Structure formats: structure tokens, C-alpha cells
Amino acid sequence: MQCDKITYRGILPGAEGVTGKKAMDWDAMTRRTQCAEEPGGRFVTTRKPHKEVLEIAVLQEKIEARIEGWFRTVFENRKVLLAALLMILPFSCAQAQSNAQIVFLIVIENHNWIGSGGISGSSEAPYINKTLVPIAAVANNYFNPSGNHPSLPNYLWMEAGQNFGLHDDGLPSQYHQSTHAHLSELLQNAGVAWRAYEESISGTDCPLEPHGPKDSSGSNLYQPQHFPQIYFDDMTGARNPASSYCIQRARPLASLASDLKENKIGRYNFITPDMCHNGHDPCGGNKIAHIDAWLKATLPLILESAQYKAGHVVIFITADEAQNGDGPIPFLALGNGVKKGYRNEIRYTHSSLLRTLEQIFKVSPMLGGAANATSLEDLFSVYP
Secondary structure (H helix, E strand, C coil), X not given: CEECCCEECCECCCCCCCCCCCCEECCCCCCCEEXXXXXXXXXXXXXXXXXXXXXXXXXXXXXXXHHHHHHHHHHHHHXXXXXXXXXXXXXXXXXXXXXXXXXXXXXXXXXXXXXXXXXXXXXXXXXXXXXXXXXXXXXXXXXXXXXXXXXXXXXXXXXXXXXXXXXXXXXXXXXXXXCCCCHHHHHHHCCCCEEEEECCCCCCCCCCCCEEEECCCCCEEECHHHCHHHHXXXXXXXXXXXXXXXHHHEEEHHHHHHHHHCCCCCCEEEEECCCCCCCXXXXXXXXXXXXXXXXXXXXXXXXXXXXXXXXXXXXXXXECCCCCCCCCCCEEEEECCECCCEEECCCECHHHHHHHHHHHHCCCCCCHHHXXXXXXXXXXXXXX
């Protein structure tokens, strides 16, 4: 058949000079030609193209091959760059997280630091006095807030800078708070990960009720009044035992070792021993000795961790309240930037601790008593 204009899609086998991959407008380049339709609908020439057309076709193919090669090189380089970025970015993010300041707050129960029955100098506490004190900065004048007793009001004060008018130990069902003005919520809003490591909880529910093994008095070893975060509705989905937010952050103390190795800890980590180890109940022995033995077994997990050795960790150890009066109660700071073997006589309270935590994590506003408190800066040679 005659074709006034055809699209060149290739040439018959044996045609000279052109491989026939590229499309071109035949009409603009050569005389009218005889053409035939190849099976499958592809138009082909039935004779050799004009010499000038062949030269143009060859040149076009060379140019297009060079352009194609350039694009392939760019694409391959981009793939290499993308692969490199995918390798680097997770490392960079992990590195940035690991370089951030990490705080562990360990709270024991009902003990004075100095004076009759105090931990300082006690023969029942050789680990604290002979191992920790020489590497710690110690506050000799740290008190629970004036007249603030029993346990729950002091734990709430560490979290929110006030006791909400409470002077009793009760469950979250009785004393829950709807306010968002507390430390863990400020941290969450600022993107600062936090965890609580509670001894004798299961880790399968939000621990709003006492549970776990029982001590010699018949009380469950885990008591909610020693875990202040669960008294705030925004932490527990309004007291929901199945709250995933709470369960993800309320972890059994037994998981601390693996979390340290796998870098699953928070930047803020709140730790309380159970009733046999926090100095509250005798549990078949001396209360101070139980605290000392627990610290000796637990603290090396942190002190020997990669995070601590890299200089990213501060550890605060204190008591919720004094056994006699308002104190002084124990307060030791260990780790990054502290003045080792140092003691001061500056008057501090839980408001000082809360202010310091807010400063370390750069969150605001200052909560409750923290707004007018003296920070713990004097305990550090380099304030974190």
C-alpha cells in the first residue's frame, strides 16, 4: 500500500546502517516510499532508506544513547547516595539520642540521712557509705517539704511541685488528678522519652492497684503510692488498667538490664524498689541493710552500662520522706558532671529536685514549688 506519511519503528532485517529502535517522522526526511504493515501493526520500510536519512538516524541514535547513559549515571549515583543516606540516618538518630542527657531517679522510703537511725555512717550500709559516697556529690541538708507526710504527698511533689492538698496514702481511684501540669506530661509534650521501672509489677497492665508477692505484714510488695505518674489521668487513660501509654512506660524493674543493653530506656527514668527493698518494711531483716543490698545489686546495671561509661548519665538517689521530722533525708548525685566526693550544706527539698529535672530537660513552666526553689547546681562541676 502507498503511505504519504509513516512513523518509522524499525527496518527489515538486512537493511543497512540503522538498528531501528527509535521513532522518527519519515515524511520530513525522505521521499515517499512504499511501505507494508508488519504483523502486529508495526510499520516498516520495504527498501533501504535514503543515505542522508541513515546518517541522521545514526547520529540521532548516538545522541540519544549518550543522553540515556547520562541519565542512567545520574540515577545510579542517586541510588548510591540514597543507600548511603539510609545507612547513615539511623546511626545519626541513634547517636543523637545516645548523646542526650539521661537521668535515673531512685527513691527509697522513710529514712533520715544523719542523726539517730540515719543512713550516713551506718554499719548496715557499707555499699552506700564506702562505695557510692566517695564517687557522689552529697547534699547533707536535703529535706522533704515542711510537714509533708506520708509517702504519696512527697511522690506527688517530686512530679508536680505540690501535694494537691493530700496528707494521706490512697489509690489513684481515690486521689487521681486531672491536671496536665506535671513533669511526665511536660516531658511527653517536649518529645523527651520517660520510663518508670517498678519492682514487683507484671508489666502487663497499668499498675493502679497493689499487687505482686506479699511482705511479712501481708501487704503486696508493689504499692501505687510510690509511683506518682499513675495518679494523673493523662498518664493512665483516666485510670484504665489496659492503657497502652501507661503499660509502655510502666516497666518491671527486671527489664532494666535488657533495656539498657538495647537502649530502650527513657531519658528520664523513675525507679522505686518494692516494699522489702525500699526501707519501708523489715521483711526479715534490717531496713537499712535491705536498701544497701538492693542498691548494690541494682546500681551496677547502670554504672556499668554503655550509656554511663559514655558520660551521658546522672543518677539521683533520695528518700521520699524522713523517718523523724522532715529530715535531712538522703540525697546523692552520681555520674556526668558531678563533684565526686563533695558534700554541701545548702538547704534543698523535693522542689529543688524538680527544678533541676526541668532545667536538665529544658521543659517549662516551672511546676509548683520548683518555681522558687534552689536548684542542685552546686553539686555539679558541669551542670547538665
